[in-house]
Amino acid sequence: MPSPTQAIIFGGSGFIGTHLMNRLIASGKYDRVVAVDIAKPRTLIAGVEYVHHDVRKPVDPKLAHGAPANIFNLAAIHTTPGHPDGEYYYTNVLGAVNVCRFAMETDSRTITFTSSISIYGPSETPLDEDSQPAPVSAYGRSKLSAEAIHRLWQSDDTARRLTIVRPAVIYGLYEHGNFTRLSRLLERRAFVYPGRTDTIKSCGYVKDLVSSMLFMAARNDGIAIYNFCYEHRYTISEICSAFSQAAGYKKPMLTIPVWFMNFAVLPFEILHKVGIKTGINRDRIHKLWFSTNILPKRLVASGFRFDYDVASSLDEWKRDSRIKDFD
Template identity: 50%
Template sequence: MTGSSGTAVVFGGSGFIGRHLLAALVKRGHLVVSADIAPLDPPIAGVRAALCDVRRPIPDELVPRSPGNAPSIVYNLAAIHRTPGHPDREYYDCNVSGALNVTTFCRDLAVPRLIFTSSISVYGPAEQAKHEDSSPAPESPYGSSKLQAEAIHRNWQSERDGRRLTIVRPAVVFGPGEHGNFTRLAQALRGRRFLYPGRRDTIKACGHVDELLATFDFADALGRPFFLYNFCYPRDYSIAEICEAFHRVAGLPLPWGTLPYAGMRLAAQPFEWLAKVGIETGIHRERIDKLVRSTRIEPRALAGAGYVFGTDLESGLARWRDATQGRFV
C-alpha cells in the first residue's frame, strides 16, 4: 500500500481480508479496482468493482486505460479456502488456475509488484514450530494447491528483472467481518456451547487483520525482489489462552470442561450425514481434527527484517470488540 501512484488491483476484494485492504488503499489515495467472482456488497466508496473469475483468463480491460492508471501493484487474495467444504479438485481449479491467470494478467500489463496471500497450510499441522525455512508438507488439497500457486508466482517474478514479489503465509486472521474460526469460537463461548476438544494446550497461531495489512506495507517498503514471510503473532497462544483472552476482553464465559477427542469425532458423524442431504451445521470431524492439531508458526522473516508488531492477541481482540460493539462479527 506504500505510495499512491497508479492503480492497485485486488483479486478477491469481496472477501474478509480484501474488504479491509480495499478501504485501506482508498484511504491512502490509490485508484483501486476490486476483482472478485462475488459482488462487492455493500460497495466501498472509491473502489471500482468488477466481477471476475480468476479460474478464467482475465481481460486487460479490467483496468481502464488512461494516463497514470496502469496497475502499479496487484494483490492476489482470491482463493477457495474453506476446509472441509469443497471437492478436492475445486481447490486446484481456483488456487492454481487463479495463480496462472493472475500472473498472466500481471505479465501482459507489465505490473511491477505483486503480493500473494498463501497460507500456513503449506507446512501441514505439527506440534513443532515451523518457520520460513521449514520444509513444506501440506496434508490437505488446500495446502497443496497453495504451495503450487506459490511456485507459479515465483516463476513470474524470476522471469524478468524489476519484478517484485511478496508471498505471505498467514495463520488464522481475525477481525471485523471474519465469520470464521474466531467468530464461531466467540459465539460458542457466549452461548456456553464450547468445550475444549480433547486438550487445552493446542497452539493456534493467529493475528488481527489490521496487523496483516501493516505487514503488507512493511514488506512492500523493503523493496526486495522477493520476500516470503509467515504472518502471526510472535508469541504462541494455546486455545485455553485464546478463550481466556476473550473472557478478559469481553467477559465471555470460559469453557466449562474438556470432552474426549474420540467422543467428539463420533458425535460429529450424524451432522455430516445431515450435510449430505443439504442441512449444513458446520460440524464436521475434519474441523474437530483441526481443533486438536497445533499450528505453531514463527514469523522469523518479519522479525529478521525489523518488523515490530503493533498489537498482540488481547489488544487485537479489544480492537475487534470495539469495532463491532462487542458482537465479534
C-alpha cells in the first residue's frame, strides 16, 4: 500500500503541533497537511489547512477526502494543575476514542500519539519504558487510558502502525509553559529554589522531539512506545544556569524550605477560590520539588541522535524569539 500523501494533526494548532507541521511542510512529502483544533494557531503556517473541531465530538470521515492519512494525535488538556479531574478524562480519553474511530473509518493505518511521562508519576529513581506506570494525577491517568485505546486500535489490524511518545517537559518557541514561566522569573530575579537545588527535571527541546517522532514512526512496523527527553538528567540548578548563560540572567542563589513556601502561597489559593487566578499554588511548588527522573532508553537504543542539548537549544530559542526573551 503506498504511503499516504496527507497528514492530519489533531491538536495541530498548539506548541508541538506548530513545530511538527513546519517540519512536515518543509519535507515536501505531503500534498495536504491539516491541523484540527479548537484553539487558534500559535502562528499560521503557509500550506497548512486549518479545521476547527473539538475531538470530544466524532470526526467526520469526509475530512480525509476519501483517502488514508498519516495521523498525529496531539490533542489534549495538559496543564496541571489547572482543570477539574473530569476534564482531563473527557478530553484525553474521549478524544482518543474519536481519533481512533476516524482512523478506522478512513482506513488510515498510522497514528503517532503524544502521551506523557506523567504516566510514571514523580520519582527520584531513574525510570525507563520498562518501569511500572504509577500516575498520581488525573492528567497522567487519562493519558495512560488514552494509550490503551490507541493500542486497542492497533491490535485490530496487523497492518496498522502505532507510535506512542511519552515526552518529558518540552520547551522552545511558542511554548508558553513551564520553561517560559521560569525564564520570566529568572529575568525578574524572582525565582527561588523550593527546598532543594538538585531536583531532576527531565526535559527536551521541541525540535528534537519532532525529529524523534518522525524517526521512530518511520522505523516502526507495529507498535513503538518510547520516552522522550535528554539522556542527561538535568537538575533545576543546571537548567537555571543554562538560562543565565543564554540570556545573561543572574543565577538564583536563594533556597527556601518547602514548608515555608506552602504557607506563603495560601493567600493566593484563597484568591483563586473567589475567582482571582494567579497560577500560584502548592501543587506548582510540589512539581518543582519532586524529581521527574526519566531515561529515554528505547530512543537511544534505536540509534536516534539528538541535535541539541539544553544550552544550545536555549541559545537557539532566544535567537528565534521576537517579542522578548524566550517567547
